[in-house]
Amino acid sequence: MKAIPHAGALARNRGLQVDAMNRNTLKEHIGQGRLIRIVGAHNGLTAKLVEEAGFEGVWASGLEISTSHAVPDANILTMTDFLNASSEMAHAVSIPVIADCDTGFGNSNNVMHMVKRFEAAGVNAVCIEDKKFPKVNSFISGRQDLAPIAEFVGKIMAAKNAGNTDAFMVFARVEALIAGWGHGEALKRAHAYVDAGADAIFIHSKSDRPDEIIEFCRDWDKKAPLLICPTTFHIDEADMEALGINIVIYANHGLRAAIKSMQSVLNRIEKHGKSGIDDKIVSMDEVFRLQGMYAMKHNEKKFLKTGLGSVKAIIPAAGYKVDDSLRSLVEDRPVGMLDINGKSLLQRNIETLNIAGVQDVSVVAGYQAARVIIDGAGVVDNREFKTTGIMYSVMQGVDEIADKNLILYSDIIIDCCLLENLLKKEADIILVGDRSYKKTSYRNKKLELIVTDNPFQDGHRTIDTNRKNIVKKIGDDISEQEGDCEFVGLALLSKKGMRLLVDEYKASNLGETISFADFIQCLVEKNHEVLVYEVTGGWMEIHTFEDYKNACAVFS
Numbered sequence: 001m002k003a004i005p006h007a008g009a010l011a012r013n014r015g016l017q018v019d020a021m022n023r024n025t026l027k028e029h030i031g032q033g034r035l036i037r038i039v040g041a042h043n044g045l046t047a048k049l050v051e052e053a054g055f056e057g058v059w060a061s062g063l064e065i066s067t068s069h070a071v072p073d074a075n076i077l078t079m080t081d082f083l084n085a086s087s088e089m090a091h092a093v094s095i096p097v098i099a100d101c102d103t104g105f106g107n108s109n110n111v112m113h114m115v116k117r118f119e120a121a122g123v124n125a126v127c128i129e130d131k132k133f134p135k136v137n138s139f140i141s142g143r144q145d146l147a148p149i150a151e152f153v154g155k156i157m158a159a160k161n162a163g164n165t166d167a168f169m170v171f172a173r174v175e176a177l178i179a180g181w182g183h184g185e186a187l188k189r190a191h192a193y194v195d196a197g198a199d200a201i202f203i204h205s206k207s208d209r210p211d212e213i214i215e216f217c218r219d220w221d222k223k224a225p226l227l228i229c230p231t232t233f234h235i236d237e238a239d240m241e242a243l244g245i246n247i248v249i250y251a252n253h254g255l256r257a258a259i260k261s262m263q264s265v266l267n268r269i270e271k272h273g274k275s276g277i278d279d280k281i282v283s284m285d286e287v288f289r290l291q292g293m294y295a296m297k298h299n300e301k302k303f304l305k306t307g308l309g310s311v312k313a314i315i316p317a318a319g320y321k322v323d324d325s326l327r328s329l330v331e332d333r334p335v336g337m338l339d340i341n342g343k344s345l346l347q348r349n350i351e352t353l354n355i356a357g358v359q360d361v362s363v364v365a366g367y368q369a370a371r372v373i374i375d376g377a378g379v380v381d382n383r384e385f386k387t388t389g390i391m392y393s394v395m396q397g398v399d400e401i402a403d404k405n406l407i408l409y410s411d412i413i414i415d416c417c418l419l420e421n422l423l424k425k426e427a428d429i430i431l432v433g434d435r436s437y438k439k440t441s442y443r444n445k446k447l448e449l450i451v452t453d454n455p456f457q458d459g460h461r462t463i464d465t466n467r468k469n470i471v472k473k474i475g476d477d478i479s480e481q482e483g484d485c486e487f488v489g490l491a492l493l494s495k496k497g498m499r500l501l502v503d504e505y506k507a508s509n510l511g512e513t514i515s516f517a518d519f520i521q522c523l524v525e526k527n528h529e530v531l532v533y534e535v536t537g538g539w540m541e542i543h544t545f546e547d548y549k550n551a552c553a554v555f556s
């Protein structure tokens, strides 16, 4: 997962020693002699992109928000529309959000209401401009009418009065240069607004040259911090600092970049279909990361409770020994990564586990571990896979012990009903055993068979009645005459059962090569109770090429 740059990273990259700016420290950081860089956004996603790029604040831009609704930036949207967008941005980021509030959506009464609502939404500053309501974007000629100074001074005082905390700020935007009223009027207004309590002055210009902004900065007495928005003119950032500018807002560059890129990709798809565009669009993985999907999945493990309590599944998938018939298919990957009609065997089992309510899944990889690319499960490494057995791999997957713990071999595919029924069982250690093994085709493999103390009679149909059936013996050295059922490669252990397994493994010196079945046999020999849940089917094994073909047919 990509690391998210800290707020203020960019300033530090430029060699400035700054404390990372967080939501509430904007006021402290303004006026310290360095330039704060803020970028326009219009929703949670674009605000997050601004934060991740390393900028120190988000400008909830009226132009961007209006454009995102495909309406003119001319007070067509209501205060509530802007409030909702700003609130979404404030929730999406941890850097300050400055809301562009146009003329304050009415008179001083509206401004007071507005400040209360924006502050409560987590916005750190509002910016109001001294034009008449309804305003029109500063770069559109006509109707750039200025409000009387007294009226706007009243709005600033109202805004400051309505703010709840000292940290909340009110920026005053001077539109005298936009309206063509000149330098003197701009300075006069800026002074009046600072006297009324404005925390910063936003001096705006629509000129394509920086001259009038430079002139304003030179004559500004620095009674309050200065903010500029170089949409049409250009000043180097180093020169901005030299001019005493405290904040620069790149108000609409993200939006304009997005529009250009979307137009180009959409035109291309319209003409040529979707081939050849992959390097022009982000991956779905990136979309999910930005959504917070992976963070949600992480939390789900802790907080999404089912009636089952916490459940964890460990899938040992480190081994490299396979039947000759499969060898060419699994040279570059472990068996679990065999593709079964577009989805790997492991992925199919993880999805089944998820559907059954098991969100916490650890796959223990070893052979060709880098090829174990799966969604919805963590991957841990068994680097000793060449010299260790399944029990060793299982132990690598144990971090914390859940209320219920599943152990699932990586070369089988399980049915959701089988899993759901197993999860309902109340036993400390219960293995799934299949009674129909004598009727399945020859599998060129030593089967792990189980002898039980209460076997069903052959030739009779049965139903699952929770009858107790205890394992007397398990291993791959049990004959077909003796074995009552085949161990499927799926086991459920309670917290107590899993604790016992772990403790016994640690205490024993049975060696690192021991198989899971042989280890269970050791527990049986020590008189620990191990039960069998007997099934006939509900699972498939991918052990030979024939099995693989069969699985592909089943999942076609």
Ligand code: SPV
Residues within 6 Å of the ligand: 040, 061, 062, 063, 064, 073, 100, 137, 138, 139, 229, 231, 251, 252
């Ligand atoms: C905005 O982003 O809405 C602004 C800045 O007010 S500008 O459009 O450049 O005037």
Ligand code: MG
Residues within 6 Å of the ligand: 061, 062, 063, 100, 102
């Ligand atoms: Mg605006």
